[in-house]
Amino acid sequence: MKLNIGAIGKNFNIDGNFLAAHPWGSGHINDTYLASYQQGNITVRYIHQRINHRVFKKPVELMHNVSTVINHQKKKLSLVEKSDISSNCLNLIHAQDGKPYYHDVEGNYWRTYYFIENTCSFDIIQSPQQAYEMAKTFGQFQKMLEDLPDHQLKETIPDFHNTPKRFDDFTRVLSRDRHNRAHDCQNEIEFVLKHQNITHTLLKLHKQERIPQRIIHNDTKLNNILFDQNTQKGRCVIDLDTVMPGLTLYDFGDMIRTSTNPMAEDEQDLSKVHAQMDIFEALTRGYLEATDGLLTPIEKSYLVFSGKLLTLELGIRFLTDHLDGDLYFPVSRKAHNLDRCRAQFKLMESIESQEETMNFIVERICQNEQTMIKGSFLQ
Ligand code: ADP
Ligand code: GN1
Ligand code: MG
Numbered sequence: 001m002k003l004n005i006g007a008i009g010k011n012f013n014i015d016g017n018f019l020a021a022h023p024w025g026s027g028h029i030n031d032t033y034l035a036s037y038q039q040g041n042i043t044v045r046y047i048h049q050r051i052n053h054r055v056f057k058k059p060v061e062l063m064h065n066v067s068t069v070i071n072h073q074k075k076k077l078s079l080v081e082k083s084d085i086s087s088n089c090l091n092l093i094h095a096q097d098g099k100p101y102y103h104d105v106e107g108n109y110w111r112t113y114y115f116i117e118n119t120c121s122f123d124i125i126q127s128p129q130q131a132y133e134m135a136k137t138f139g140q141f142q143k144m145l146e147d148l149p150d151h152q153l154k155e156t157i158p159d160f161h162n163t164p165k166r167f168d169d170f171t172r173v174l175s176r177d178r179h180n181r182a183h184d185c186q187n188e189i190e191f192v193l194k195h196q197n198i199t200h201t202l203l204k205l206h207k208q209e210r211i212p213q214r215i216i217h218n219d220t221k222l223n224n225i226l227f228d229q230n231t232q233k234g235r236c237v238i239d240l241d242t243v244m245p246g247l248t249l250y251d252f253g254d255m256i257r258t259s260t261n262p263m264a265e266d267e268q269d270l271s272k273v274h275a276q277m278d279i280f281e282a283l284t285r286g287y288l289e290a291t292d293g294l295l296t297p298i299e300k301s302y303l304v305f306s307g308k309l310l311t312l313e314l315g316i317r318f319l320t321d322h323l324d325g326d327l328y329f330p331v332s333r334k335a336h337n338l339d340r341c342r343a344q345f346k347l348m349e350s351i352e353s354q355e356e357t358m359n360f361i362v363e364r365i366c367q368n369e370q371t372m373i374k375g376s377f378l379q
Helices: 005-009 059-077 128-144 163-176 182-194 201-207 248-259 277-291 297-301 303-323 336-353 355-378
Strands: 017-023 031-039 042-050 109-114 214-216 225-228 234-237 244-246
Touching: 005 017, 005 031, 005 042, 059 109, 059 128, 128 214, 128 225, 128 234, 128 248, 128 277, 163 182, 163 201, 163 303, 182 303, 182 336, 201 303, 214 248, 244 248, 248 277, 248 303, 248 336, 277 355, 297 303, 297 355, 303 336, 303 355, 336 355
Parallel strands: none
Antiparallel strands: 017 031, 031 042, 042 109, 214 244, 225 234
């Protein structure tokens, strides 16, 4: 059914006449439209988004989180010289009843943001400089939320990065094998079973109070950053649906997953999938610079591990969805989720085989940081 975006837009506080709208972006979860409106002599663009309420079961709580995070960001940005509140954070347009969302007669929830002009997003990393910008922008975002009290945010998806729980979901779906797909993925199934032992590592450290919980983004994909079209610098963190308490390492791990691979998340030619060390180096530098002392030594020592874990976790989620009949991630070809899973497992193997080099890179960057701190004492 074709959606009437113009009719949806009428329910938001938007001046002028609706001109046109079309689907936008390559996010997996929400339905995103770019819409333009004539306001006097100018055309102004907005993002209308239909929230996926199969995934986010409590859209009103979700929008409470999104508003809370944006308001906090705005407060913080107003204290920073040269920051631009209209483009360094999302700006919500409220519905005509004053709510941050519009609930339509069919039961869908919609929200609207200003479209941030002169920016672009990428599905595949372009350069180490871009990886540096990505990590810096997500790192600054985390730092900005450092003093937002946990209790102000609701849990929008319970157990989102609970890897052992993701493993249990996988074994449950596998034992049913409702679509008779397991026989085609024996290698992948074995891969998951072989790595079960690492699924608990970060949660165990947290239980032992060796790593803290903080407010994190939870979905630090490359395409959840808007880059400035002219300067190529990171301008804005988007997709705030999963911002909630979690382990900092989840964010860094997913950055490793989505940036070090030179190919798409669903690449079929596995010989091309691998973790690039120059990208990893730039990513680590950007992240440690931006988080500026936030990370404890234990967290730093698990940075590389986090990449392995998050890549495994996503592989498990894709495989589970494949076995379950593609109910969560949208697919556009046969065995699409299996392809995504295979690419994740290939990437994970590549990370594993370069773990020593990667840990060496982290150590070197940390040592440089120390030298810089000591140096600044001397001055
Ligand atoms: P999903 O949850 O489906 O991933 P996102 O919120 O990430 O949806 O949006 C999908 C895409 O739409 C983004 O990758 C980005 O390209 C674009 N986008 C979203 N919001 C804005 C905005 N306010 N300004 C410009 N582009 C945006
Ligand atoms: C989804 O919404 P999007 O495309 O930014 C998913 C992430 C996965 C990612 C894999 C709420 O992110 O967890 O890592 O796809 N978001 C949700 O590409 O499940
Ligand atoms: Mg997204």
